[in-house]
Amino acid sequence: MNDILPPDSARWEWVEERVRALMQRYGYANLRTPIVEPTALFVRGLGEVTDIVEKEMYSFEDSMNGDKLTLRPEATAGIVRAMVEHNALYNGPLRVWTSGAMFRHERPQKGRYRQFHQIDVEALGFAGPDVDAELILLTRALWRELGLVEGRDVKLELNSLGQPAEREQHRVALIAHFEAHADKLDEDAKRRLHSNPLRILDSKNPAIQPIVDAAPKLMGFLGAESLAHFNAVRAVLDAAGLAYRINPRLVRGMDYYNLTVFEWVTEHLGSQATVCGGGRYDGLIAQLGGKPAPAVGWGLGLERLLLLLEALKLQGPSSAPHAYAIVPSASTTVPAMMAIEALRAAGVSVLMHAGGGGMKAQFKRADASGARFALIFGDDELAQGVVAVKPLRGEGEQRTRPLTAAADWAAELLA
Numbered sequence: 001m002n003d004i005l006p007p008d009s010a011r012w013e014w015v016e017e018r019v020r021a022l023m024q025r026y027g028y029a030n031l032r033t034p035i036v037e038p039t040a041l042f043v044r045g046l047g048e049v050t051d052i053v054e055k056e057m058y059s060f061e062d063s064m065n066g067d068k069l070t071l072r073p074e075a076t077a078g079i080v081r082a083m084v085e086h087n088a089l090y091n092g093p094l095r096v097w098t099s100g101a102m103f104r105h106e107r108p109q110k111g112r113y114r115q116f117h118q119i120d121v122e123a124l125g126f127a128g129p130d131v132d133a134e135l136i137l138l139t140r141a142l143w144r145e146l147g148l149v150e151g152r153d154v155k156l157e158l159n160s161l162g163q164p165a166e167r168e169q170h171r172v173a174l175i176a177h178f179e180a181h182a183d184k185l186d187e188d189a190k191r192r193l194h195s196n197p198l199r200i201l202d203s204k205n206p207a208i209q210p211i212v213d214a215a216p217k218l219m220g221f222l223g224a225e226s227l228a229h230f231n232a233v234r235a236v237l238d239a240a241g242l243a244y245r246i247n248p249r250l251v252r253g254m255d256y257y258n259l260t261v262f263e264w265v266t267e268h269l270g271s272q273a274t275v276c277g278g279g280r281y282d283g284l285i286a287q288l289g290g291k292p293a294p295a296v297g298w299g300l301g302l303e304r305l306l307l308l309l310e311a312l313k314l315q316g317p318s319s320a321p322h323a324y325a326i327v328p329s330a331s332t333t334v335p336a337m338m339a340i341e342a343l344r345a346a347g348v349s350v351l352m353h354a355g356g357g358g359m360k361a362q363f364k365r366a367d368a369s370g371a372r373f374a375l376i377f378g379d380d381e382l383a384q385g386v387v388a389v390k391p392l393r394g395e396g397e398q399r400t401r402p403l404t405a406a407a408d409w410a411a412e413l414l415a
Contacts, residue, residue: 001115010319011306016099018145019119023097026138028121031096033078035103039068041077044288046256056104071103075120076256076281076297077288083124084290093125093293099302112272113303121278122297124285129229132260132280132296133236139264139276139298140242146305147314151243154264154275154308158237159250160230161258162222164283171197173216181211201249217248229259256281260296268311275308276300320370321349322413324392326362327377336377339387339406346410350375367392373413389413 004012023030039059046053058071072078075098083089099119108114121138123131140150148154161167174197178185185193186208189200201212222230237244244262252261261279269275278298286292309315323343327336340350351369353362359378366374376388386400389412401409 002113007319011309011316012302013319014316015146015302015305015309019097019099019142022138022142022145023121026095026134026141028095028097028123031079031082031098032100033072033075033082033098035072035101036069037072037078037081039070041081041288042070042073046074046077052104056106058103058105073102073104075100075102075118075299076122076284079120079122079297080124080284080288080290080295084285084288089125089285089291089293093123095123097121110270110272110307117302119300119302120297121299122295124295125293126296127282127294129232129260130236132229132233133240135278135296135298136233136237136262137240137242139300140240142300143264146309146316148308148312153268153312154266156237156242156244157247157250157263157265158234158244159247159261160219160222160226161251161261161279162218162226163258166221166223166226167198167218167258170216170218170221173221174198174200177215178211184208184211198251202251212249219246219248226259233260252277252279256284256287258282262298266308268308269304272304272307275304318370320372321351322371323348323350323373323375323389324366324369324371325350325352325375325377326359326366327353328357328359328362329379330356332377332379332382335382335403336387339377339403340375342406343410343413346407348410348413 039057042057043053052073057073060069061067062069079096079098083094088094097120100117101115102118103115105114106112121135123135136156143150143154150156162170175193178189178193178197178200182190182193186203186205188205189203189208192199201215203209203212250261250263251257252263257279259280259282261277263277264275265273266275267273276298278296280294280296282294283292285295325336325340327333337352340352343350351371353365363374372391372393374390374392376390378388381388381400382403384400385403387403387406388398388400390398401412
């Protein structure tokens with residue numbers, strides 16, 4: 001679990017600002033849910049035979065009343081719980097998004113931490129493939145906002161998990177296949193063989209990959225309606241010029257998915273290849289006690305995304321102030337601060353020197369701040385009713401501006 005200090009926090013803010021603006025353009029409203037939920041919510045929602053429930057949840061007993069509680073390991077179950085509890089879909093479908101900290105007890109490594117932060121986007125009450133495609137196109141729009149190039153920096157993988165009855169037929173075939181190779185399976189695969197054989201397809205153990213590769217593919221068990229849904233999603237992506245790869249082994253980590261599933265992967269983060277993933281989960285709302293309603297969504301890990309931006313040298317704009325205020329004398333502090341406040345009110349970011357120090361030391365601080373201008377509030381300048389404006393980056397000569405009309409020349413510092 002990590003602290004996020006300046007200047008790194010500015011990169012987080014830059015990404016978060018673009019996410020907020022993009023969600024507004026697509027019509028997704030912000031939703032916030034608790035960090036702590038009943039443990040049973042995640043057991044019911046994610047499935048008992050998943051890595052998250054079996055190995056990774058931070059669960060504890062409330063010392064006051066004995067309730068079994070868990071720090072949220074993902075966002076979707078909590079969002080669906082909120083929809084059910086507040087009957088939020090009574091007036092029709094909703095598009096929502098949330099962000100915040102999630103918790104999983106797993107081996108920390110670069111891009112993968114026990115407290116991590118996630119952007120989560122959900123469209124609830126929509127059954128059609130058009131919304132599946134919209135959510136995928138929304139991710140492409142986010143990549144473009146951040147300077148990532150789809151197909152090069154991030155690549156889309158797509159699959160369909162069909163419907164429960166189709167998966168059941170596939171499940172029977174999978175069990176038969178893996179039982180025929182039971183002596184070569186690892187312990188995780190053997191444990192899941194009868195409880196959740198689909199998750200064996202997601203195994204990262206290279207020793208059993210030949211067996212996994214030879215397993216029956218779910219696509220061969222899909223009926224006409226499931227194939228039509230999948231092809232309709234593909235038609236939108238094709239029309240939008242978005243390249244993708246159909247990955248028949250893409251199953252995602254939670255049990256609640258059906259029909260469309262997808263992941264955005266990258267080659268720039270080593271083994272942590274998935275940056276964003278999601279899909280459709282039409283049965284989860286009813287599973288958690290609500291009136292049956294379709295839903296689709298995705299989650300994006302912020303730490304992993306920021307590592308990718310760093311690897312590609314896409315750092316975002318500088319967090320440096322527009323100007324650094326040099327205040328060499330206590331006698332100039334009050335008029336200097338009044339002018340600085342006027343500039344800030346006009347939209348100029350000004351970092352004011354504090355704590356005293358000579359002009360040389362203050363100029364050194366001004367240069368280190370990354371500011372484009374130094375504002376010099378010296379005794380001589382204030383005696384003339386002006387402030388000196390000195391460029392610190394690029395060309396330009398020092399000039400003076402009226403002290404009491406700072407808002408009138410603020411635009412010069414913003415240009």
